[in-house]
Amino acid sequence: MVKENGNISIHTENIFPIIKKWLYSDKDIFIRELISNGCDAISKLKRLSSLGEANICDDEKFKITVSVNKEEKTLKFTDNGIGMTEEEIRKYINQVAFSGAEDFVEKYKDKMDEGNDIIGHFGLGFYSAFMVADKVEIDTLSFKEDAESAKWICEGGTEYEISSSEEKKERGTTITLYINEDSADFLDEFKLRTIITKYCSFLPTEIYLENENKPKEEAKYETKKNEDGTEYQELVQPEEPKPLNDTKPLWMKKPSECTDEEYKDFYKKVFTDFNEPLFWIHLNVDYPFNLKGILYFPKLKHEFEATEGQVKLYNNQVFVADNIKEVIPEFLLLLKGTIDCPDLPLNVSRSFLQNDRDVAKISNHIVKKVADKLTSLFKNSREEYNNFWNDIQIFIKYGCLRDEKFYEKIKDVIVFKTINDEYITLKDYLEKSKEKHENKVFYVSNEQQQSQYIKLFKEYNLDAIVLDASLDNHFISFLEMQERGVQFTRIDSDISDVLKSDDEDSKELNSKLEEIFKSSLGDKISKISIEGLKNEETPAMILISEHSRRMAEMSKMYAAMNMPAGMFNEEKTLVINNKNAIVKKLIYLYEDESKKEEVKFICEHILDLAKIANNELTPEDMDNFIKRNNSLLGKIVL
Structure with a gap:
């Protein structure tokens, strides 16, 4: 081969500074790109072999080797794939953004399956090497018969050198990077292993990492013992190196071929979570797009842990990014999982999605599969x-708030825990209680604080649901908008008609009791109501007004924003039971002028007892309550 010098053909001036600084969001992606290129080269060779256009041995082992030499400051990426001829180097390397993979797919598209496994589609991946290297060399030998090896050298400008390669004797390609000073950390073996594991854990070709500065292990004799105790020497071979990746990830299998243990082991391995997932969804779609993956519902220690989900996006088994919202709806990002979709229209850096209608279709399909599983x-x-x-209620409720279509799909399977420890749907609750309080849903937000009301409900065979998650205030407002006529009422904001006495109340009696309590309590309570x-x-x-309480809670929630905390106050009503013997006695005491102080004493005590039942005595109220109790005990004893 005649030595040649020339200029790389590019269509944009000064493209190298752009590639070096702006093409990729993360510098370490060059490792992913060069390994992916090697994987492509092997996939192409296998494809040609299956078409009878390449001869390879049946037992040939395909692999990609990453070799690091800290002393020489080099990184090598070697594959035993298709290789390149001198002409192919000119075509695919010297013309930036002319994709070899794209050209290969076009040429053989009539002979390939729908889901071809060629990874590269952009032609810029190779040039990511110049983000970290001052000089890049390619040594390659094509699979074609009588092919001559070729060497390509470029030092980061538009000039290159191409000649015969004396180093390359076997089919395939070796890319050598001479790492610059700013990127010397990529010569660290541990860092390389971490990056390869991050991006290439599931590539379909085995990947090996080799440290050229470490002496190679050789076979050595070890002393062993026979059963009779006599010693002998045995030649022990060094342990075979192990690949860093799993070439057949679980999501590539059919769901029917996977066991529960495999799903659990895969979850632990990928997410380093030793808590078993609750359940999972195995996605396996071939039409109208290619989509595979596994979504796990993790067991949460507390509801705030729901913000720590992780859904890994892959493209032909190459890791792209975590939690890409264009594909995975935001509420599904509370889950953990892997999604592999070769049909995703990624941009040149494979890091971000281009706008495409198919992306929305894929996203909608994932939501549908989740709804179907639930x-x-x-x-x-x-x-x-x-x-x-x-464990899953936070995810489901958040999903409904974020996506009304998701709500429509799963609204009939949303359940609520009741105060009787049963799980019931909204439809069943309304049907069960329609004779007692039609379209009104009583709920509890704090079982301890509202225990008095719960006791009353249970006593009269009434039911209420438990809504004690931080999201529930928003969720019930959402449900009220979706389910017209349904009204959620906290158990301490209204009295069910079932709890009220059937006896007809005396208006005169009620009016008198209201006068007594208002004059005795003054402004200690905003409203007073008399009920039997x-x-x-x-x-x-x-009772605390449902509307005012919700507004007050919203005020607190948005205190950090424009709405000032305390803008809305809870409207409270003291409901006096005119059937209670003590309350009845107050009317007679009130008529006696000498008993006015005692009446005030009793009224204040009744108010504090009601507050205690609602767990809302202030420190000052508690101090007065204790003093009043001490006084009461003194009167009884003395």
């Missing part, structure tokens, strides 16, 4: 589904 669990494994609910309750033991209850 529906299937609900219908076929209801007890298991109920057991999962506390079936439970005569309870002298009074505090």
Whole structure:
């Protein structure tokens, strides 16, 4: 071969500074790109062999080797794939952005399957090497018979040198990077291993890492013992190097071929999470697009852990990025999983998605499969589904708030835990309670704080659902908009008609009681209401307006924003039970002028008892309550 000098053909001036600084969001991506190129070279050779256009041995082992030499400051990427001729170097290397993979697919498109496994489509991956290297060499030998090896050298400008390669004797390609001073950290073996594991853990060709500065292990004799105790020497071969990747990730298999243990082991391996997932969804679609993957529902230690999901996006088994919202809807990012979609229209850096209608279709399909899985669990494994609910409710509720179409798909499988430890759908709750309080859904947000009200509900065979997650305030507002006529009411904001006495109340009696309590309590409570309750033991209850409480909670939530905290206050009503014996006695005491202080004493005590039942005594209220109790005990004893 005649030695040749020339200029690289480019269509944009000064493209190398752009490639070096701006083509890729992360500098370490050059490792992914060069390994992917090697994987492509091997895939092309296998394809040609299957078409009868290349001769390879049946037992040939294909691999990619990354070799690091810290002393010489070099990184080598070697594959035993298709190789290149001198003409192919000119065509695919000297013309920036002329993609060899794209050209190969075009040439053989009529002889290839739908889901071809050629990774590269952009032609710029090779030039990522210049982000870290002052000089790049290619030594290559084509698979073609009588092909002559070729060497290409470029030092980061538009000039190159091409000649015969004296080093390359076997088919394939070796790319040698002479690492610059700013990128010397890429010569660290541990860092290289970490990067390869990050991006290439599931490439379909085995990847090996070799440190040229370490002496190679050789076979050596070791002393062994026979059963009778006599010693002998045995030649022990060094351990075979192991690939850094898994060439057949679980998502590439059919769901019917995978066991539960395999799913769990894969989850632990990929996400370094030794807690078993609750369940998973295996995506396996060939039409109208190619999509494979596994989405896991993790078991959460607490609801805030739901923000720590991780969905890894792959393109032909090459890692692209975590949590890409264009493909994975935001609410699904609370999950953990792997998604592999060769049909994704990535940009030249493979890091970001180009706008494309197919992306929306893929995203919608993933949402549909998640909804189908939840529906299937609900219908076929209801007890298991109920057991999962506390862990998956945050994800489902957040998903409904973010995507109304998702809500429409799963609204019939949303369940609520009741105060009787049962799990019930909204539809079933409304049907069960329609005779007692039609379209009104009573709920509990704090079982301890609202225990008095829960006790009353249970006593009169009423049910309420438990909504104690931080998201529930938004979720019930959402449900009220979606399900017209349905009203969510906290258990301490209204009194069910079932709890009220059937006896007809005396207006005169009620008016008198209202006067007594208002004059005795003053501004200690904003509103007073007189009701007859079936439970005569309870002298009074505090009700908190549902609307005002929601507004007050919203005010607190957005205090850091423009809405000032405390802009809205909870509107509280003291409900006096006119069926209670103590309350009835107050009317007679009030008529006696000498008993006015005692009446005030009792009214204040009733108010504090109601507050205690609602866990809302202030330190000052508690101090007064204790003093009043001490005084009461003194009167009884003395």
